[in-house]
Each structure stands twice: as C-alpha cells, then as structure tokens.
Amino acid sequence: xxxxxxxxxxxxxxxxxxxxxxxxxxxxxxxxxxxxxxxxxxxxxxxxxxxxxxxxxxxxxxxxxxxxxxxxxxxxxxxxxxxxxxxxxxxxxxxxxxxxxxxxxxxxxxxxxxxxxxxxxxxxxxxxxxxxxxxxxxxxxxxxxxxxxxxxxxxxxxxxxxxxxxxxxxxxxxxxxxxxxxxxxxxxxxxxxxxxxxxxxxxxxxxxxxxxxxxxxxxxxxxxxxxxxxxxxxxxxxxxxxxxxxxxxxxxxxxxxxxxxxxxxxxxxxxxxxxxxxxxxxxxxxxxxxxxxxxxxxxxxxxxxxxxxxxxxxxxxxxxxxxxxxxxxxxxxxxxxxxxxxxxxxxxxxxxxxxxxxxxxxxxxxxxxxxxxxxxxxxxxxxxxxxxxxxxxxxxxxxxxxxxxxxxxxxxxxxxxxxxxxxxxxxxxxxxxxxxxxxxxxxxxxxxxxxxxxxxxxxxxxxxxxxxxxxxxxxxxxxxxxxxxxxxxxxxxxxxxxxxxxxxxxxxxxxxxxxxxxxxxxxxxxxxxxxxxxxxxxxxxxxxxxxxxxxxxxxxxxxxxxxxxxxxxxxxxxxxxxxxxxxxxxxxxxxxxxxxxxxxxxxxxxxxxxxxxxxxxxxxxxxxxxxxxxxxxxxxxxxx
Amino acid sequence: xxxxxxxxxxxxxxxxxxxxxxxxxxxxxxxxxxxxxxxxxxxxxxxxxxxxxxxxxxxxxxxxxxxxxxxxxxxxxxxxxxxxxxxxxxxxxxxxxxxxxxxxxxxxxxxxxxxxxxxxxxxxxxxxxxxxxxxxxxxxxxxxxxxxxxxxxxxxxxxxxxxxxxxxxxxxxxxxxxxxxxxxxxxxxxxxxxxxxxxxxxxxxxxxxxxxxxxxxxxxxxxxxxxxxxxxxxxxxxxxxxxxxxxxxxxxxxxxxxxxxxxxxxxxxxxxxxxxxxxxxxxxxxxxxxxxxxxxxxxxxxxxxxxxxxxxxxxxxxxx
Numbered sequence: 001x002x003x004x005x006x007x008x009x010x011x012x013x014x015x016x017x018x019x020x021x022x023x024x025x026x027x028x029x030x031x032x033x034x035x036x037x038x039x040x041x042x043x044x045x046x047x048x049x050x051x052x053x054x055x056x057x058x059x060x061x062x063x064x065x066x067x068x069x070x071x072x073x074x075x076x077x078x079x080x081x082x083x084x085x086x087x088x089x090x091x092x093x094x095x096x097x098x099x100x101x102x103x104x105x106x107x108x109x110x111x112x113x114x115x116x117x118x119x120x121x122x123x124x125x126x127x128x129x130x131x132x133x134x135x136x137x138x139x140x141x142x143x144x145x146x147x148x149x150x151x152x153x154x155x156x157x158x159x160x161x162x163x164x165x166x167x168x169x170x171x172x173x174x175x176x177x178x179x180x181x182x183x184x185x186x187x188x189x190x191x192x193x194x195x196x197x198x199x200x201x202x203x204x205x206x207x208x209x210x211x212x213x214x215x216x217x218x219x220x221x222x223x224x225x226x227x228x229x230x231x232x233x234x235x236x237x238x239x240x241x242x243x244x245x246x247x248x249x250x251x252x253x254x255x256x257x258x259x260x261x262x263x264x265x266x267x268x269x270x271x272x273x274x275x276x277x278x279x280x281x282x283x284x285x286x287x288x289x290x291x292x293x294x295x296x297x298x299x300x301x302x303x304x305x306x307x308x309x310x311x312x313x314x315x316x317x318x319x320x321x322x323x324x325x326x327x328x329x330x331x332x333x334x335x336x337x338x339x340x341x342x343x344x345x346x347x348x349x350x351x352x353x354x355x356x357x358x359x360x361x362x363x364x365x366x367x368x369x370x371x372x373x374x375x376x377x378x379x380x381x382x383x384x385x386x387x388x389x390x391x392x393x394x395x396x397x398x399x400x401x402x403x404x405x406x407x408x409x410x411x412x413x414x415x416x417x418x419x420x421x422x423x424x425x426x427x428x429x430x431x432x433x434x435x436x437x438x439x440x441x442x443x444x445x446x447x448x449x450x451x452x453x454x455x456x457x458x459x460x461x462x463x464x465x466x467x468x469x470x471x472x473x474x475x476x477x478x479x480x481x482x483x484x485x486x487x488x489x490x491x492x493x494x495x496x497x498x499x500x501x502x503x504x505x506x507x508x509x510x511x512x513x514x515x516x517x518x519x520x521x522x523x524x525x526x527x528x529x530x531x532x533x534x535x536x537x538x539x540x541x542x543x544x545x546x547x548x549x550x551x552x553x554x555x556x557x558x559x560x561x562x563x564x565x566x567x568x569x570x571x572x573x574x575x576x577x578x579x580x581x582x583x584x585x586x587x588x589x590x591x592x593x594x595x596x597x598x599x600x601x602x603x604x605x606x607x608x609x610x611x612x613x614x615x616x617x618x619x620x621x622x623x624x625x626x627x628x629x630x631x632x633x634x635x636x637x638x639x640x
Numbered sequence: 641x642x643x644x645x646x647x648x649x650x651x652x653x654x655x656x657x658x659x660x661x662x663x664x665x666x667x668x669x670x671x672x673x674x675x676x677x678x679x680x681x682x683x684x685x686x687x688x689x690x691x692x693x694x695x696x697x698x699x700x701x702x703x704x705x706x707x708x709x710x711x712x713x714x715x716x717x718x719x720x721x722x723x724x725x726x727x728x729x730x731x732x733x734x735x736x737x738x739x740x741x742x743x744x745x746x747x748x749x750x751x752x753x754x755x756x757x758x759x760x761x762x763x764x765x766x767x768x769x770x771x772x773x774x775x776x777x778x779x780x781x782x783x784x785x786x787x788x789x790x791x792x793x794x795x796x797x798x799x800x801x802x803x804x805x806x807x808x809x810x811x812x813x814x815x816x817x818x819x820x821x822x823x824x825x826x827x828x829x830x831x832x833x834x835x836x837x838x839x840x841x842x843x844x845x846x847x848x849x850x851x852x853x854x855x856x857x858x859x860x861x862x863x864x865x866x867x868x869x870x871x872x873x874x875x876x877x878x879x880x881x882x883x884x885x886x887x888x889x890x891x892x893x894x895x896x897x898x899x900x901x902x903x904x905x906x907x908x909x910x911x912x913x914x915x916x917x918x919x920x921x922x923x924x925x926x927x928x929x930x931x932x933x934x935x936x937x938x939x940x941x942x943x944x945x946x947x948x949x950x951x952x953x954x955x956x957x958x959x960x
Contacts, residue, residue: 040690041748042787043698098768104757104823106776106783113770131780137697138783148748149756185737214692248669254695359695362714363671479681523686526653527738530685 003180003189003455008034008153009439010432011179011194013160013221016044017136017424018404018431019200020143021096023152025432026198031439034192035147036155036181038201038216042144045202045214046424049136050257050355052118052128053421055093059114061125061302066090068124071604073419075283076122076313077383077412078559079574080234083597084390085410085427093422096429097129105142107131119262122313122416124287125302133257133355139421157184160220161535162458163197163228166448168398174229176399177448180458184532187525189459193450195442196435198393199225199386199402200428204238204547206482207540208379209490212244212255218536219543221406225386226542230397231581233408233592234384235543236550237560239415240495242317244378246335251363253378256338256356258417260373261310263352264299265340267321268372269329275336276309279320284312315414315559318377322495325376335376341369377495381420383411383560384550387579392434393427399438399448403431413559465534468520475520478534485512485540493548498564502552509545516541542587549587550578641668645675645717646725649687653738659727666717672726673701673712676740688739696854699788703740704729709790709852731793746798747789750809753837754816759825775824782819782863784855787812791849791859797842808839811849811859818863821870831874840864840871 010026012019015037026033037044056069069090074081097115101107107129108116119126131138147154160181168175178193201221205213222232243256261267269275274295280288288309289295295308310317321336330336340349346369350357353368360366360373386395386402388409393401404424411419468475492505516537521530556570557563576591645666648659664679673691680687691701694713701712706720706727720726734742762769791811797804809817817834820826834840847860857863 039692040700040744043692043700045693047698047786048693048695101769102759104759104820104826106771106779106823108780109771109773109776113772114764114768116773131783134697134784137786141783141785145751145756148752151752185743214694214698216692249667250670250674251695355697362696363716364669477685479685483681521685527688527741528686529680529688 003191003459005191005193006034006153006155008032008192008194010034010196010198010435011036011192012198012200012432012435013037013179013224014044014200014202014404014406015039015041015144015154015156016046016200016202016404017139017143017421018428019044019198020140020147021425021428022198022200022401022403022432022435024143024146024150025429026436027150027152027432029433029436029440031196031436033436034153034155034194036158036160036179036192038157038159038184038220040156041147041154042140044140045216046136046140046421048212048214048255049139049421050133050255051120051259051262052130052135052418053093053097053139053425054120054123054127054416054418055097055117055129055422056090056125056127057094057097057115057117057129058125059110060117061127064125064127066094067604069093069127070601072123073410073416074412074605076416076419077410077414078569079412080237080558080577080594081412082390082409082595083601084595086412087601088390088430089410089419089423089426092426092429096422096425100139100142100425103142103146105131105138107138118259119299119311120258120417121261121311121317123418128259128262128418130259132351133259133353135421139424155181155190158182158190159184159532159535160224161462162454163224163397163400164191164193164450164454165228165397166451168448169446171398174397175448176228176397177450180450180455182462184527187528187531189455189462191450191455193447194439195447196399196401196439198431198435199395199400199406200404200431201406203382203405204540204543205379205382207485207489207544208494209486210244210253210377211379212241212253213379219539220536221402222385222546223539223542225395225397225400225402225406226546226580226582228397228400229582230395230400230402231387231579232385232546233387233577233579234413234550235382235408235546235580236554236578237383237411237413237558238379238493238547239314239381239383239560240318240377241380242314242321242377243338243373243375244380245360245364246331246374246376247333247364254359254363255378255380256359256373256375257353258314260338260340260353260356261308263340263348264343265310265338266308266343267310267317267375268337268339269324270331270337271329273329274310275324275329276312276317276320279316279323280309280312281316284316288312313414313416313559314380315562318495319562321375321377330376331374333374335374337372338375339372341367341371346370379494381405381415382547383413383415384408384547388431389434391430392437393431394434394438399435401431401435401438403427407431413561415560462535465519465521465531466525468518469522474518476515476518478519478521478530478537481512481516481519481537482533482540485509485537485544488512489544489547493544493551496562496564497551499552499555502548505548506545506552509541509548513541513545545587546580549589550580553578553589553591642666643722645722647675647679648725648727649676649679649684649740650729651684651687651739652736654736657736657739659729668718670717671713672705672710672715672717672728675717675726676712676728688737688741690741697786699786699854702731702788702790702793704731704793709793711788711790711854714854731789733793733795733799734789744789746805747787747792747810747812750813750838751816753809753833754813754820755828755830755833757820757823757826758828760827769825771824778862779819779823781857782815782822784857785812785815786855788854790852790854791815794848794852796844796846796848804839804842807837808842809837811843811864813838814840814843814864814867815857815859818867821867829874831871834867835871835875840868843868 009031058064164178165174166177199221204219205211298305385408492501692698696714
C-alpha cells in the first residue's frame with residue numbers, strides 16, 4: 001500500500017510555541033519546512049499559559065540582568081539544570097520577547113511605554129512580560145500569524161505514529177528519515193520523508209487524574225524519541241502546580257495562574273492563617289519575608305523588603321498546600337483558600353486577571369473580587385524529557401531535534417513560572433536552526449530513504465484495534481484503560497512518593513501494558529476519538545513507566561520529586577541526571593554525571609545569591625550589571 | 641446530586657445524519673462537554689468532538705446547544721432544568737466532517753489573505769518600540785479572540801448565503817483587520833482590501849457576532865463600525881482623496897502612528913500607506929531578509945494611484 005507522501009528538509013512535529021518558532025527559524029535558514037500537528041493551528045497547549053514569559057529585560061527593575069535570571073533558574077531547579085541551557089535561556093530570552101513584539105505581539109506596557117514585567121515565584125525581580133493573564137494566547141497567535149505570513153505548510157489534525165529511521169553511514173547506527181502519521185479527519189496514513197525532524201510535542205500530564213493538561217498531552221514526542229533510539233532525561237521530575245481549581249469536580253485541575261499571587265493574592269488555611277510562613281525552607285530563608293508586614297511591603301518596596309513566601313518556587317508551595325490539607329486544615333473540597341478579594345480592589349483584579357475572573361465566575365459561581373478561590377495542586381508540567389544538546393537541541397539520534405516541554409535540561413528538578421514560554425521561543429529557534437543546518441548540509445545523494453518495513457509494521461499495529469473489535473473475544477476499552485492509568489499515576493506516582501508505591505505502580509503499569517495489547521475500538525477510521533485514544537495510550541504507558549522507573553531510582557527529595565521515605569536532598573544525587581533508553585523493548589535507566597559549571601558561573605552562587613546586594617536605586621543609568629567576567633560562548637550580552 | 645440527563649446529539653457525516661437520543665448520568669458542576677465526554681466513554685466511543693483546553697481558552701469545542709452557539713466547556717449544565725433535553729448539533733455554517741466536528745478551513749483560508757503586521761522603526765533610544773497602554777487597550781481587546789469561530793457561525797452573511805463566503809471574510813477576520821489597522825506600530829493600510837476582497841460592506845451591523853463572543857469582544861461597535869468609517873473615509877472623502885493625489889509620496893512620514901491619541905481618534909490623515917523608511921532595517925532573528933513581511937514592496941511610481949472612487953490601489957501594501 002502506498003501512503004500519501006510528502007518530502008521536506010525539516011518536519012516539525014507540534015504547533016505550540018516551540019514548534020512554530022522552530023518552523024519559522026528553519027524556514028528562515030532556507031530549509032523546506034512542514035509543521036505537523038495533532039490539533040488545529042492555534043489551539044496548542046501554549047494557549048493555556050497565563051502568567052507571562054520570563055526575560056531579564058530590566059524594564060521594571062534595572063538591576064535585573066541575565067546573570068540574576070540564570071541564578072534564579074538554577075536555584076529554582078535545585079541546581080540539577082543543564083547550566084549551559086539555563087545560561088543560553090537567560091541570555092537570549094529578552095531578544096525573543098522583543099522579536100515577538102516586532103512580529104505583532106501586544107504586551108502590557110509600563111508608564112514609559114516599554115514592555116511591562118510582573119512578579120512571579122522564584123524570580124528575584126519582576127521579570128515576566130505578559131498580556132493580562134492570557135500571555136500564551138498572545139504568543140501562539142503571534143507565531144501563528146507569522147507562520148501564515150511566511151506561507152509555511154501546516155498539516156493540521158495529523159498525528160505522528162512513528163519516527164522513521166534509516167542506517168547512518170557516518171555513525172554505523174540509525175538516523176532520522178522522516179515521520180509516519182495519520183489524518184484525524186479521514187483516518188488515512190501519510191508519510192513525510194525528511195532528514196531532520198524537530199519534536200515539539202509538549203508534555204505528559206494527561207496520564208494523571210488531576211491535571212491542567214489537555215487531551216493532547218500524552219507524551220507522544222518522548223515515546224517517539226525513545227522508540228527511535230534517543231534518550232530521555234530527568235523523567236522523575238513532574239511539576240504539580242500549587243494552584244489548580246478544586247471545585248466543581250468536573251473542572252478539578254484547571255489552572256489558576258501564579259499571577260494571582262504575583263499580583264498580591266495570598267494563601268490561607270481554614271483557620272485563616274497565611275500558612276506559607278510555616279514552610280520557608282532554609283535555602284530560601286534569607287530571601288523570604290518572615291512577617292506579613294514585610295511580605296506586603298515587598299510589592300512596592302523591593303529594596304528593603306523580602307519576597308512573600310507565597311512566591312516561593314512551585315514545588316515548595318505545592319508541598320505546603322498538600323501538607324495543610326493532610327493536616328485537616330483544608331477547605332471542604334480538599335484545597336486551601338487563595339485570596340485576592342480582600343487584598344486588591346475589584347477593578348484591579350478584573351483588569352489584571354480577566355481570565356481568572358471569567359473562569360471562576362462561569363465554572364464555579366465564584367466572584368474572585370468578592371470571595372476567595374479554592375485551590376490545590378494539579379499536575380502541570382514535566383521538567384524531564386528528551387535529552388538534547390544545549391546549543392543545537394540535537395538529541396542522541398542524528399537528525400532528531402527537540403524543544404519545549406518535551407525536551408529536558410533547562411529546568412532541572414523544578415521549573416520556575418514564566419520560564420516555559422521563554423523556553424519555547426529560545427530553544428524552539430535553536431532547534432529550528434539546528435535541524436535546518438543538519439538537513440541542508442546533507443548532500444542530495446545522502447538523504448536517508450525511509451524503511452518500508454517500518455511503515456508496514458506501524459500501519460498494521462495502528463489498525464489492529466479495529467481487527468480485534470471485528471474478531472471479538474476478550475477486548476479492552478481505551479477509555480477504561482486511560483482512566484485506570486490515571487488512577488495509578490495519581491495515587492502512586494503523585495506529588496509525594498514512596499518506594500513501596502512506586503514499585504506497585506511499575507507492576508500495575510506493566511499489567512496495563514498487557515491489557516493495552518487487547519484494546520479494541522468500534523466504528524471506522526474517520527475522525528474516531530476512541531481509536532485516537534487507543535493509539536495515544538501506547539505513548540502514555542511507556543512514558544508513565546519511565547517516570548516511575550526514574551522516580552524509584554532517585555532516593556532523595558528534590559524539586560518536583562518528593563520521596564516520603566527519603567525526605568531530604570542527597571549530595572550523591574545532586575550530581576547526577578537519570579537517563580532512560582529503550583533496550584530490547586525494556587526501559588533501561590542509567591545515572592550520568594551533571595556537566596561541570598565553569599568558574600565564572602559558579603562564582604554567581606558564591607557568596608550565596610541572597611547576599612548579593614541590590615544595585616543602586618537611581619538605576620535608570622545603571623544598565624551596567626555587576627562586574628563579572630564575560631562568559632565564554634555568550635552571544636547576547638545585551639544586559640552586560 | 642447526580643441525575644440522568646436526556647441528550648440529543650447529532651451524529652453523521654458529510655453524507656447526512658440524524659439526532660440520536662441518549663441518557664447520561666451527570667453530576668453537579670458539570671459542563672456540556674463533560675456530559676459529551678461521558679457519553680463518549682460509556683456509550684459512543686467513536687463520537688467525534690473537537691476539544692483541547694476545557695477551560696475556555698482554545699476555542700475548539702464550539703457547537704450549537706439547543707440551537708445557540710456555545711463553547712461546550714464553558715456551558716454549565718445548571719443553565720438547563722434537569723428535566724430538559726439538551727440538543728447538541730455541529731456549527732451550521734461550516735461543512736460537517738463527522739458528528740460535532742466541522743471543517744473550519746474557510747477561516748484559515750481567509751486569514752491567509754490578511755496582509756501581515758508591518759511595524760515602523762522603533763522609537764525608543766534603546767532600539768525598542770514604545771507604546772502607551774491606553775493606545776494598545778483596544779488592540780488587546782481584539783487579540784483576546786480565541787478563534788472559536790462562533791461569530792462566523794452566526795453571521796447572517798455567510799450562514800445564510802453560501803456564495804458570500806467568497807466575498808465576505810466574516811466577523812473573526814474583521815477583528816483581525818481591526819487589530820492590525822489599530823495597532824500603534826503598524827504601517828500597512830488595508831482599507832482598500834477591506835472594502836474589496838474582505839467585503840466589509842456586506843456587514844449590516846446586526847451584532848449577532850458580538851452577542852455570541854465568549855471573550856465579550858465588542859466586535860461590531862469597536863471593530864467593524866470603526867473599520868467601516870475608515871474605509872468610507874478612504875474611498876469617499878474627496879478632500880482626503882485629493883490630498884493623496886497631490887502628495888507624491890509619504891516616505892517622509894517616518895514615525896509610526898502617534899501614541900498621543902487614542903486609536904479611535906485616528907483619522908485618514910494620520911494613516912498612510914506603508915512607509916519604506918519606517919520598516920525595520922534588520923530581521924531581529926539576525927538572518928538576511930528574504931523576508932517579505934519585513935520589507936514593503938517599493939512603489940515603483942512613487943505615487944499611490946488611488947482614484948476618488950477608491951479603486952483598489954495596493955501600492956505599498958505589504959503582502960503576507
């Protein structure tokens with residue numbers, strides 16, 4: 001059977017912020033580019049991002065610069081980040097924000113007409129460029145319009161089933177040869193021959209019950225990469241955002257932006273106490289206010305007041321909420337109160353947080369200008385992902401690149417709010433450039449030819465659920481399997497973990513994988529969600545196993561990985577990343593040492609960051625940052 | 641608190657279909673999309689429905705609920721009496737793909753016709769743009785659009801007249817034009833295109849689009865009517881037309897639209913065609929520009945050939 005075939009230099013899988021930015025860059029570098037995405041253009045999960053994108057533009061606080069942003073990112077990730085990615089990200093984020101403005105984005109403004117920046121957890125200065133609380137929509141619409149203007153080819157509602165590979169004469173191993181996909185609308189297959197592929201498929205959160213993630217977040221990119229021979233890293237680190245909606249049940253998990261706290265909102269238990277003051281960890285104590293008076297003063301006086309504890313990194317806040325609820329001080333629906341009504345006037349709340357106002361009003365009958373919200377942790381983001389080279393975003397498989405949430409390294413063990421949108425555009429651009437350079441350097445005679453047997457195998461596997469339905473017998477329903485997987489991940493691989501539970505989770509995931517072999521779907525191939533879920537399950541189950549395997553191996557608590565049986569950090573684990581690969585179909589885990597940070601960057605942490613004095617107040621003229629030696633490989637010294 | 645909800649859901653494809661009756665167990669706090677998902681998981685595994693965020697942010701799950709276009713994820717079941725039957729049908733203006741999923745390609749095709757954003761030169765001493773919040777408030781209102789296409793669905797011009805889809809872009813695209821036309825930095829002039837290809841004259845201001853907008857964008861009052869005024873100014877104001885004839889070139893107008901006046905006050909005299917001098921000199925990505933978006937096509941004659949009747953002129957218009 002010959003499938004519909006297209007030929008490109010670079011195929012980008014995913015049309016969120018990272019995918020669109022990668023495609024634009026690859027196009028500008030002269031490559032022929034296709035974007036293949038699971039949903040309609042402009043609907044990707046990026047639209048859900050609310051608070052803003054972090055970039056040390058120093059528009060609000062002239063003291064800010066990339067070094068401070070770098071340091072905040074590393075400390076937020078508990079130093080497990082790939083330092084070079086954190087450095088590139090901090091250095092290039094401002095240019096990517098200004099570039100979006102050049103492409104039509106309309107950010108909120110400062111009084112002098114610059115891009116306004118807002119406060120967020122873990123960021124020393126107000127650093128998030130934003131548009132109210134719908135920054136992700138602004139980002140994706142801007143990139144979408146750019147893609148339309150550039151007339152790039154977009155294959156919408158087209159889901160990739162396999163990365164095609166072919167022998168690589170250069171390495172003796174395999175290399176990318178294209179992707180094989182199906183059209184949702186017709187259920188027919190389509191093949192893209194391309195020497196370079198950028199994966200920008202996002203996260204994995206749909207494997208948990210309480211999640212802020214959409215149906216698309218099934219770990220497709222991570223699973224495609226693994227199966228093609230690439231490696232994943234840091235998969236044990238899953239971020240539970242501290243503030244998701246908890247009521248009514250059908251909206252449980254929907255995100256409540258950190259911007260609520262950045263704009264003055266506070267967390268209280270049912271006793272009315274601002275309990276975050278009871279959960280300030282030692283490492284952040286010097287930077288965090290210890291009285292309500294100081295915390296409240298910080299919003300207007302960052303010189304003498306320290307940050308409110310509500311703005312600690314997300315892992316700290318999520319654990320604190322979890323503890324309060326467990327201690328019996330939670331709300332009737334199992335959350336805590338997030339109160340901005342008593343702290344800001346209704347007009348300000350509606351202007352700064354329009355989507356939140358709307359969301360609570362429509363979905364929960366709560367007027368957030370009059371009463372507190374009920375919130376609790378929700379599965380939000382995976383810090384781990386496909387292992388990539390910091391400069392080019394190349395994976396360990398030649399021709400394969402990855403960017404955005406599906407890639408690993410920037411965020412270490414915990415991501416700071418606002419660092420995700422900037423991650424998308426900084427590393428999306430680099431992945432696009434990397435893929436274009438790789439593809440265009442190949443001689444015309446050296447382009448890999450996809451392997452027909454891979455295509456035949458994938459076709460047969462994808463259609464098997466229909467055949468099982470036809471033959472009958474002992475079959476499984478895909479919706480039931482997904483629901484069972486979500487129950488396992490929620491209860492056994494959630495915010496707090498133990499060896500016993502993780503071992504149990506691996507056993508149950510194994511059983512689910514057996515059952516998935518018997519999944520059957522009714523109906524036909526045209527726009528059939530049951531079939532699509534049956535195919536997505538294969539990715540979800542593999543990625544779930546990787547998370548549980550890595551979580552079991554990390555016998556310490558760090559960032560987005562909390563072990564009840566190993567509650568502290570461990571200096572041995574502080575020096576390693578967990579890398580997983582597939583060997584003969586089995587998940588194989590190895591510990592790899594962290595790359596060593598050069599002295600000019602380690603010096604930023606010595607003396608400890610909290611002791612670094614703020615710059616002079618009349619900072620209009622002090623665009624010059626602290627005198628630190630130039631950093632090797634720096635290609636953006638805008639703030640320097 | 642749960643109860644049995646009676647639902648009628650349209651099932652079928654381009655060849656035809658019918659309303660089917662289902663009973664689904666639902667609970668307090670659920671939205672219509674939850675009920676559809678439960679139906680899908682328990683009784684109709686292959687029921688086609690498009691959705692993504694389930695939080696009113698992506699605009700994917702538009703359908704007609706009891707005949708009214710709604711985002712299914714933002715429609716609480718408690719809007720209806722428990723005894724009431726809820727009827728769900730696909731958006732009527734677009735061709736059905738299957739069940740509740742329609743082919744919305746029309747909207748994407750129309751979007752390709754919109755000349756892109758073309759900013760003037762940055763005015764800040766640091767090389768970056770300056771805009772006042774008061775000047776971007778209106779643009780930000782339009783950019784709240786989540787592309788649910790419900791305004792397109794209720795627009796009489798395209799809902800009731802299939803042939804008008806060729807000549808009228810619809811409210812969603814009018815808002816896209818408005819957002820660009822009122823952008824303080826933009827230098828393109830899309831008024832002739834609005835009048836001709838986009839067919840703004842077909843809108844007869846019934847405001848049905850505004851009524852259904854889930855983002856509460858005042859599509860007609862703040863978007864379409866001001867655009868109509870601008871188009872009328874461009875096409876039918878004899879003094880402005882004479883001015884355009886007499887002035888050989890607007891290359892001297894280097895600054896982007898001033899930030900001192902609100903967008904609604906901008907009149908014809910302040911809006912010109914694209915300004916070659918005002919375009920960014922380099923692509924911010926640092927690549928040599930083979931970039932049509934960044935470089936307005938030079939007008940060889942240097943004279944905009946607009947006649948008083950407003951025949952499409954196009955000089956200086958930046959094509960996407």
